[in-house]
Structure formats: C-alpha cells, structure tokens
Amino acid sequence: MTELATLPTTREEDWRYSDGAYLAAADPAAIRQWRTLDVPAGDTHGESFTFLEDTSGTERLRVSVGAGGTFSCFAAIASGRYRRLELEVTLAEGAHFEFGGVTVGGGDAVQEFVTRVIHAEPHGTSNQVVRAVQWGKSTGNFLGRIEVVRDAQKTDAAQNFRALLLEKGAAANTKPELEIFADDVKCAHGAAIGALDDSAAFYMAARGLPPEVARRLLVQAFIGDAFAAMADDEAREAMLGHVLEKLGDAV
Incomplete structure (x- = not known):
C-alpha cells in the first residue's frame, strides 16, 4: 500500500500526541496530502x-x-x-x-x-x-x-x-x-x-488593576510573543484579537 493509502497512528513518532480516534476515522488521502x-x-x-x-x-x-x-x-x-x-x-x-x-x-x-x-x-x-x-x-x-x-x-x-x-x-x-x-x-x-505567574498578577493588582484584567493582560502578552515578528501590524492585531476572543471567560 502507498503512503497515501495508509493512516498514521499514535505509534508513529510525529503523531505520538495526536488524537488517535480522529486518525482512525479520517480519510487517508486527506491526512497524508x-x-x-x-x-x-x-x-x-x-x-x-x-x-x-x-x-x-x-x-x-x-x-x-x-x-x-x-x-x-x-x-x-x-x-x-x-x-x-x-x-x-x-x-x-x-x-x-x-x-x-x-x-x-x-x-x-x-x-x-x-x-x-x-x-x-x-x-x-x-x-x-x-x-x-x-x-x-x-x-x-x-x-x-x-x-x-x-x-x-x-x-x-x-x-x-x-x-x-x-x-x-x-x-x-x-x-x-x-x-x-x-x-x-x-x-x-x-x-x-x-x-500564570501569581507574583506578576499581584504586582498589577497592587497598582489598581482588577484581577481578571491583570490575568487577561498577562495572557495577551504571553500570546503576543508568537506574533511579534509579523511585519503587518493590522494582520497581527487581527490574529491576536481572534485568539483573545476564543479565550472567552477562561481567564
């Protein structure tokens, strides 16, 4: 069988942390393409x-x-x-x-x-x-x-x-x-x-920020590291905004 005809499994090193149930039910051609x-x-x-x-x-x-x-x-x-x-x-x-x-x-x-x-x-x-x-x-x-x-x-x-x-x-x-x-x-x-770094949240709260705002700002800065090299400021802000929206009430 060709590679495209077989499904990966979590026994393969590059798929070891994947969702085994999803892989077992997936279309082999779509997964391998x-x-x-x-x-x-x-x-x-x-x-x-x-x-x-x-x-x-x-x-x-x-x-x-x-x-x-x-x-x-x-x-x-x-x-x-x-x-x-x-x-x-x-x-x-x-x-x-x-x-x-x-x-x-x-x-x-x-x-x-x-x-x-x-x-x-x-x-x-x-x-x-x-x-x-x-x-x-x-x-x-x-x-x-x-x-x-x-x-x-x-x-x-x-x-x-x-x-x-x-x-x-x-x-x-x-x-x-x-x-x-x-x-x-x-x-x-x-x-x-x-x-989350409790000391950083405490520092921000001590300066008047509500705890939930402090937590969200810390998470925003944490996520922002990954997008710091984006040259397009508008695209960077849009992507960061989408991610923060998905956080919802988690922080």
Whole structure:
C-alpha cells in the first residue's frame, strides 16, 4: 500500500500526541496530502493560518526557500476537537524561515504544530516561537525538528515553546529535536510549561488593576510573543484579537 493509502497512528513518532480516534476515522488521502510551495531566490513570501471553526482537520505544507529568500508563517489554532498544522521547510544558502504559532483550547481539544526545518546550505537562519494556552482537559503540542546538513556552516536556528495551563487537567507536550552535521553553527531550543505567574498578577493588582484584567493582560502578552515578528501590524492585531476572543471567560 502507498503512503497515501495508509493512516498514521499514535505509534508513529510525529503523531505520538495526536488524537488517535480522529486518525482512525479520517480519510487517508486527506491526512497524508502535502501542499507544496517554492519561494524563489531572493523573494519573500508569507502564509497565515487561523483555525477558528469548530471542526477538526490537518494542514500540511512543504516549502523550499531559494538562496537569500524568506518564508514566514504565523498560525493560530483556537477551535476544533483536533487540529494539526505541519510544516516542512528546506532552506538554501542565506535563506530565512520565521514561524509563530499559538494554540488556545478548552474542553478535550487536541491542537498541535509539527515542524521540520532543514538547513541544506550555509548561512541559513530560522526562528520558531510557539505559545500554548490550555484549560479544561485540552492539550497543546509542539514537535519541532531542526536538521543541519553537512557543510551547512554558519547556520543560526532557534525554537522556543512555552505553555500556560489555566486549569488542572490541561496538558502540553513538546519534543524539540536537533540533528547537526556541521560544526560552525548556532542552534538552540527552549521549553517551559506552567501556570500564570501569581507574583506578576499581584504586582498589577497592587497598582489598581482588577484581577481578571491583570490575568487577561498577562495572557495577551504571553500570546503576543508568537506574533511579534509579523511585519503587518493590522494582520497581527487581527490574529491576536481572534485568539483573545476564543479565550472567552477562561481567564
């Protein structure tokens, strides 16, 4: 059977935190299908994804970025029982990839970003910032893999994941991976999962802000990190607004 004819399962490493029931019932062709995109040398291209509908699904995008080109992607997963965005980006010499993603979910939602960034030639750069805000029994996932091939010297790659769990029962999973075959590179990853900072909320409340306003401002600043690199101010504010609306009374 071909890859398109088979369904992934949670036994596969890249799907380990996914919704097994959804995968078992899904259309194999839809799950396995990739959309492809080529960014020519020296060009700049951006994509954005905002999942707000109460439906489940997956989106898979494979991108090749030519020498000196830039590809940026910003995404928000804020609804659906199961939502997954998967990106595979290959960078030529001097190319750059920028990613910012946010998951916001309650109930029993499973929301995830899965990225694979291949630094195929020297002087490539990449930066990934992912934030998750979960409550109820929801789960936010980030699986990020960075590959630096042999002779891809002067690579500079980073990824950072942080999650806020607003209630007991919510969860977040992260699996950063670095595979490096060049010796003159800068590669870093960081991850943190926890609750809201009570001391920061107390500081704001002591200066006259109601507790609910202080909490919401803290969450807004937390989420905003993922969209900070968006060049279009209007688009950034719109995406942030959609996400905050989905938070509702959770904060």
